[in-house]
Amino acid sequence: MARHPLKFGQGNGKLPPTVTTFSLAAGWSCPFASACLSRANRRTGRIRDGRHTQFRCYAASMEARRPSVRRARWHNLQALRACRTAEQMTSLLLDSLSPFARLVRVHDSGDFFSQDYFDAWLAVARARPQSTLYAYTKAAPLWVARLDQVGNGHTPGPVPNLVLTASRGGTHDDLIDEYGLRSARVVFSEQEADDLGLDVDHDDSHAMAHGPDFALLLHGTQPPGTPAARAVAALRRSGFYGYGPSTRLPLRLVAG
Numbered sequence: 001m002a003r004h005p006l007k008f009g010q011g012n013g014k015l016p017p018t019v020t021t022f023s024l025a026a027g028w029s030c031p032f033a034s035a036c037l038s039r040a041n042r043r044t045g046r047i048r049d050g051r052h053t054q055f056r057c058y059a060a061s062m063e064a065r066r067p068s069v070r071r072a073r074w075h076n077l078q079a080l081r082a083c084r085t086a087e088q089m090t091s092l093l094l095d096s097l098s099p100f101a102r103l104v105r106v107h108d109s110g111d112f113f114s115q116d117y118f119d120a121w122l123a124v125a126r127a128r129p130q131s132t133l134y135a136y137t138k139a140a141p142l143w144v145a146r147l148d149q150v151g152n153g154h155t156p157g158p159v160p161n162l163v164l165t166a167s168r169g170g171t172h173d174d175l176i177d178e179y180g181l182r183s184a185r186v187v188f189s190e191q192e193a194d195d196l197g198l199d200v201d202h203d204d205s206h207a208m209a210h211g212p213d214f215a216l217l218l219h220g221t222q223p224p225g226t227p228a229a230r231a232v233a234a235l236r237r238s239g240f241y242g243y244g245p246s247t248r249l250p251l252r253l254v255a256g
Helices: 058-065 067-081 086-096 115-127 140-144 173-179 190-196 227-237
Strands: 008-010 020-023 038-040 047-049 103-109 132-137 162-167 183-187 214-217
Touching (some): 047 058, 058 103, 067 086, 115 132, 190 214
Parallel strands (some): 132 162, 162 183
Antiparallel strands (some): 008 020, 038 047
16 A cells, blocks of 8 residues: 655744654544644634633644645644554654654644554654654543553653653543643643742753653633633733744753
């Protein structure tokens, strides 16, 4: 069966081009999303939020604005869904990912959508021990099923180069606490992070390495009139305008 390679990127608004990124269609590949569930229509780009959405997914907003981004993410999702086994997904990922990629953010957009797909990335990590693969995920059930191999995010497991962070606001947050998974939560202000005793990760340096829980600062377009929209407006008044080439903070080196 002829296969078209998957599309990888280099960097984003938060990350330098030395970080390889991989993306799937936001929302459409996120079966465990809740608080941030948003989807851009594949054809029109029109955003539709979920019933329990508290803040809009930044990745979905990007797809709404940029048809080329939307096409690339759907290309990846369709190619992976066409695979019948975890082994086929693994082969496709390895054939598409440069062997020279040293730091890979798995899912700049999207999430682990099945156990086979999760297992495929686990196999990629085993096959590429020189690469660090890191991901935020709401797919806690899939992670817990492989906890003995991946570890809890605070400390490494037998496959130490797959570094996971549970993203709070999903359908299975109870598993985060039950299994002690390392987690990140979206906060509406720096003060909220301080009150929770969490550092804010502005450049993914926390996410790239095993360690403690942390916070992520809300950014991106939010539905008008919502608490999230008011929080973004307050952040802008305080001088935080989100992430981009002009606002990106320097990437801190992470000790391995």
